[in-house]
Amino acid sequence: MGDHEHMAIKHNDHILLDQPLLRLPYELLRNNFRSAHFTVEKESTGLKTSLKDATTRCFNGKSTQDDLVRNLDDMIAQAKALRRKLAACADEESRLLGQEDARIKHVDDLYSIASFDDVKYETWSRTRLDRLMGMKDLVDVETLVSMNRIRESLKKGSVQEALVWCSQNKKELRKMDGRLEFDLRFQQFVEMLRSGAEPKTCLAHIKKHLMSHNTLFPSEVKAACGMLAFPFDSVSKSAHGYGAYFQASRWDMLANLFTETHNALLSLPSVPLLNVALSSGLSALKTPACHAAARESAGSDGVVHGATILPSGQQTVCPICSPELKDLAMNVPYAHHTKSIVEHDLVVLPNGRVYGKEKLEQHAKKSGLPASQIKDLQTGEVYGEDQLKKVFIT
Template sequence: MSFKLNHEGILLFEQPFIRVPYENYRKVFRTSQKYVERELGAVQNASNELLKHADATEDNGDMVKSLDAMIARVEGLKKKLSDLHSNAGAPTLKVTKTRLDQLSLVEDMQTQDDPRYPKWADTRLNKWIVDWALRTGRIQTAEKLTQSQDLYSLVDLELFAEIHRIEDALRKQSCTEALAWCNENKNALKKIKSTLEFELRLQEFIELARCMNHTEAIAYLKKHLAPWKETHLEQIQKCSALLAVLPTTTCGPYKRLYSPKRWESIVQSFRQAVYTLNTLSSEPLLHLALYAGLASLKLPICYEDGCKNVDCPVCDHEGLGELAKEVPQSHHVNSTIVCRYSSKIMDEDNPPMAFPNGFVYSRQALEDMAQKNNGRVKCMRSGAEIPFTELKKVYIS
């Protein structure tokens, strides 16, 4: 049977792999744009000053020095942009092109019978496994698979290396690296209305209160938390009370603020912010693919006693069937009838045959049974045994 490829579904799953380098290049472009505006603005101001004093009886030597400074600034700008393009822009564009080329291969394929599809699908599966390994902290596994399959341009090792570096710092109760990341992505975080920076600032204040360093804590509150008073006044007021509450308190609200578990909550907030900025799903793509596949196969009969299709992963109750419990049941516009004896699909080439009691099985399975049982067949559910000739053909409409 030939299955037509769902190109729209394929593109949906591949979107994150394209989006990450795209967002990286946008960041390079914004950095270059800001640098150009700042440097050319300074050159323009210097030029205007020279024009103002062009007719004055000033020393020409000063004007020459000003011109030399302007030229040096423009040359410095050119070098800076060239370095930025070579070190960040060009590699990012190369990665983007490689991923688009890899994705374009499937556009020419119409069915899974295309001889090029198995290799492309294997590469896609390897990318999903690397993505899963990176998200779950199995860095060495991800690196070894990336190296063995030459996937360096198709997966995001650098992005997750940065994520794990910052998360490790947070678990060691340091907000420095995370705050630096927030500063680099300040405008983007503001667009998605992220409160990550406030959470980090709040946690630093809590740590100062924990150390009973009240003078520094008050100064920190005025400098870093006061700007958030318009949107987070209640939280700021509650945390301010920590200056009068010991870390050993048993009072619920303040005990929760002092709790070390807040650090893990901040780690999750940081990761969610990174995923949102890079349009990454909160679940690994491997999990989403498994959920989608299991949901398309799951039926109520899969969990009935005595019913097991060896070709159905949902029926494997000790394996993927356990994972399938979390997904909804399949909704088919057109039903598929599967024989309980052979687990094969019943169609025009293998039509269903009905016992007098109404139970239905495939013709091929019943013919095989009749040949081994002197022309007689037995219903596996009711136990009724009759000659093969008494079976009735069922027509699928």
């Protein structure tokens, strides 16, 4: 009964990390619909205005037949451009719906699997690993590439791409009460001062983009006004007490702020899901004996320190302490087990592997071995029972 409970899959717990899997295509579909709606509104308004003007000029006798034909040709060209834009939105919608369908099927497949020992679970978990590593249809590569491109542009000292992104997501960012757009506009103002822009231009920028945020960011708005009164000296590199705003490190701050805002808006984790999944598994395995500077061998009594088998003369294979994972595992908490699932009759073989003695005897019997011999369940090596050492867990 205990083994059955242990092997049963708790589906809701199993997909705790998968919220972005279904949420992100939905958010991207909303953005795509909003883009299509904006395009229709903008282009249709332009077409209606052009048609009204052409009709009025025709009735008033202010345009010739050739003028009317040219106007109609322009309107047809606008309509064709609108159709191309909407076709692109439709293609993007189809792609996102296909992704959403594939993801729903992936999650639904899990609910058809009852336990970890089901052969279908291995296939499903392999697909999940492929997804965490970057599998098509289950990973939004384009979104992450776009995010990284904007992040790199900020590190290189340009706010333009980030401001375009803010404009595309203006409503959602307003609901989040974030400061990304304000900080981008503030940095834009700083760069205007650095490049020696006209004071009138800088003042217009403050009035248009910064003053409306005075309640939320009073110190920054006050600093902007101060910098305008005491402009940056490009020769002496003096900023009259405002030097911190001219530091090159601000670009890294903006890049990090953009990444945080982007991920929060699209419900993406701040670290790769593969790292989160690995951390969960590593935490379940971690013991106080892990990461020890020096390890003692089990010795003649066969004691297991921290559930890590250390037979004399052999190296332990501990994933927590392995060179590949030790840095990731260093800060995860120790495992917390409410009940032990360790077999009561553990023994260690000469090769360092640990099994329950009863299981070894049953396996040896099925293999047709004499009563005095046992067989390793994994490697198939055969040993005499007198070579086994009892295991004690401390």
